[in-house]
């Protein structure tokens with residue numbers, strides 16, 4: 348075993364956060380999120396890896412019910428549009444799903460990407476320009492896991508019109524909204540993804556997803 352490995356207990360805690368993290372939509376408690384807890388999960392996000400150490404993220408912390416209501420109104424419209432894209436039984440099932448907790452969650456958080464944060468030429472982004480966007484997604488995941496360890500639920504809401512989200516939050520044109528998250532204490536965490544429980548989709552077997560050396564080659 349490597350000298351740098353975590354102890355068994357530490358590993359267990361990390362995997363516990365990974366496997367018991369859930370996308371939370373429906374069971375937010377109204378209890379406020381203390382400022383120091385919010386700072387801890389934001390600090391976890393800020394310690395995510397980023398291309399060229401660009402740290403292209405910002406965090407818009409939304410607590411104002413009026414702002415939440417505006418975002419929720421857009422969700423309601425986008426969700427109707429989304430529903431129309433599915434047919435028959437799938438549409439019926441879709442309309443039963445709860446896909447956001449915008450108004451119930453005490454904190455909403457928008458993680459954004461400033462694509463110009465460290466000038467036009469960024470180490471590591473020279474050939475694949477989307478790397479800064481992916482860096483921000485790493486920040487989202489760090490926050491999601493840290494929140495789970497804090498007993499906080501997080502739900503990602505992406506059924507939104509980007510232009511209206513920008514307007515609601517005053518996001519300038521050069522900044523890209525990456526994730527709109529709902530955050531708060533929860534009464535419980537589901538054991539498995541809600542979409543799985545609802546019969547929408549199951550977790551795929553890992554062995555079907557792993558190739559050896561070349562695409563399609565299972566070795």
Ligand SMILES: Cc1cc2c(cc1C)N(C[C@H](O)[C@H](O)[C@H](O)COP(=O)(O)O)c1[nH]c(=O)[nH]c(=O)c1N2
Pocket residue numbers: 368369370371372445446447502503504505506539540541542543
């Ligand atoms: C980029 C992105 C965007 C969204 C999501 C996730 C991610 C990564 N998810 C959550 C998603 O449905 C959920 O992660 C999966 O169903 C797996 O469940 P657990 O996260 O393991 O609980 C999500 N959930 C939801 O209810 N409304 C949404 O708009 C979205 N959007």
